[in-house]
Structures are given as structure tokens and as C-alpha cells.
Amino acid sequence: MIISHQHRFIFAAVPKTGTHSVRQALRLHMGPDDVEQARLIVEKRFPWPELAKVGHGHLSFEEVRPFLGEEAFGAYLKFAFVRNPFDRFVSYCSFATSKQGSFQRDPQGVMRHFLFTAPPENHMVFWPQHRFVTGPDGAVQADMIGKVETMQASYDAICERIGVAPSALEKVNTSQRGDYRDYYDQELIDGVAARYGRDLDLFGYDY
Template sequence: MIVSHLHRFIFVAVPKTGTHSVRQALRGHMGPDDMEQARLFIEKQFPIPELARLGHGHLSFQDVRPHLGEEAFASYFKFAFVRNPFDRFISYCSFATSREGTFERDPKRVMRHFLFDAPPHNHIIFKPQFTFLCGPDGQLQADYLGKVETMQASYNEVAKRLGIATIPLDHANRSRRGDYKDYYDQELIDGVARIYARDLDLFGYDY
């Protein structure tokens, strides 16, 4: 997450949505009082002990809201990026087994493990995207949602709204794999659709 008091924005870094590329682009515009929390590639913590103790940079709007106050939270430009859950789940499987290389050897077995045998519901990267972006009432708290599928155009729109210069995004932390549709059968499609039903509905995605 990045909170910029200089440019009055809150960027929620939803896991597996190209957040490292966006962070890199935004860092050049941060002021001395701006805050970032991140763990991968760079180690940064918010000067808020309760949030720093979480140990990761994938904070939700709801996490930071009490610490900013209602006036700032309401007036700051709040944005994030989202991704097709079917594609995002493949990225999760590849990431979670990258040390062992099991996804590359037998992707469907890994997918079934995470969907049916032992779903890691409490793992921050496995969580549905809406959990980072919605309030207790289930309503979306973002003013703008970019999409990974149109990453550069979405970032250009963010930069325009913030009044900062846009730049070409780097492809940080990209995994090597094929199109997500190459990995699915109907059982796996149904499994992802069940776990990420709210994401599919809220963000307008399907298989």
C-alpha cells in the first residue's frame, strides 16, 4: 500500500495484480511525509505499529481507514488494480510452488490441491480481491479500479487523475507460463468460480 499526503491518494496493492510495477512508477512522485508498506524487492513499513506488525504490504482500505481519519479517507483518491480471478489463481499456484517447481510439472494437481484439498483461505495472496477493496457493508471503497488486462492504459488514467506524468510500466515479478485457459478443465473452472464468485460478479469477469 501507498498513502500519499502530497498527492492525496491511497493505493491498495491487491496481491497478484501487477502491484510491484505500479509501486515502482508511483515511488518517483512520493513526498517526504508519504507512506509505503512493502516486503518484496524493497522493505518498507508504515509508521503505524498496528499496521507494520502485519508484516506485508497488501493492506486493505479498511485496514488503513481508522488511522487516516474519515475526512482524509473520504477526500483522498482511492484506487487499486484487479485481475481476472481465473488468471490470478494460476499466478497464485505458480507463485506458491515456485521453489518446488510442482506447478510446472503437474499444474492440475496443484490447482486441485489449493481448490479442494487444502484451500489456504487465510493466506493473504489467496484471498479474494474484494476483501481488500470493500467495507464492512460490502460496498466498494475505491474511486477507480484499473485492470491488469489493460495495465498501461489503466495506469495512464490513474496518472491523469493524480496530475502526475505517466511512464511505461516495468514487468516486475512476472512468472513464465501460458495462457490461463490452457490449465483448466470444467471441475477447476467450477472450483474457482465458487471461491471467487464475488470477484467475478463485482469486477465483471468470467472464464
């Protein structure tokens, strides 16, 4: 997550949505009082101990709200990026087993393991995307939601709103795999649709 007091925005970094590329671009515009929390590639912590001890930068708008204050939270532009849950789940499976290489050997076996056998409920990268951008009432707190599928155009539109010059996003921390539809059968389609149904409805995605 990045909070910019200079440009009055809050960027919630939803896991597996190209957040490292966006962070890298936004850092060029951060002022001396702006803050970021990140762990992978760079190590940065928020000045609030309760959030700093979380240890990763994938915080929700709701988590940072009480530390920022209601006036700033309401006034700052809040944005995030989302991704087709079917594609994101394949990316998660590849990421989570990258050291073992098991996804490359048996992708559907890995997908079934995480969906049906041992879902990693405590792993924030596995969590649904809406968890990072909605409040306790289920309402979306983001003012703008970009999509990975149109990432550069979405980022350019966000830059226009926050008043910074857009730049070409670089690919950072990408995985080597094919089109997500190459990995699914009907059981897996139904499993992802059941687990991430709220994301599909909220962000306008389907298989």
C-alpha cells in the same frame, strides 16, 4: 500500499495484480511525508505500529481507514488494480510452488490441491480481491479500479486523476507460464467460479 499526502491518494496493492510495477512507478512521485508499506523487493513499513507489524504491504482500504482519519480517507483518491480470477489463481499456484517446481510438473494437481484439498485460507495472496477494496457493508470503497488486462491504460488514467506524469510500467516479479485457459478443465472452472464468484460479479470477469 502507498499513501500520498502530497498527491492525495491511497493505493491498495491487491496481491497478484502487478502491484510491484505500479509501486515502482508511483515511488518516483512520492513526497517526503508520503508513506508505503511493502515487503517483497523493498522493505518499508507504515509509521503505525499496529499496521507495521502485519509485515506485508497488501492491506485493505478498511484496515488503513482508522489510522488515516475519516476526512483524509474520504478526500483522497482510492485506487487499486484487479485481475481475472481465473488468471490470478493460476498465477497464485505458480507463485506458491515456485521453489518446488510442482506447478510446472503437474499444474492441475496443484490447482486441485489449493482449491479442494487444502485451501490456504490464511494466505492473503489466496484471498479474493474484493476483500481489499470493499468495506464491511460490501460496498466498493475504491474511486478507481484498474485492470491488469489493460494495465498501462488504467495506470495512465489514474495518473491523470492524481496529477502526476504517467510512465511506462515495467514487468516486475512475473512468472513463466502459458495462457491461463491452458490449465483448466470443467471441474477447476467450477471450483474457481465458486470460490471467487464475488470477484467475477463485482469486477465484470468471466472465464
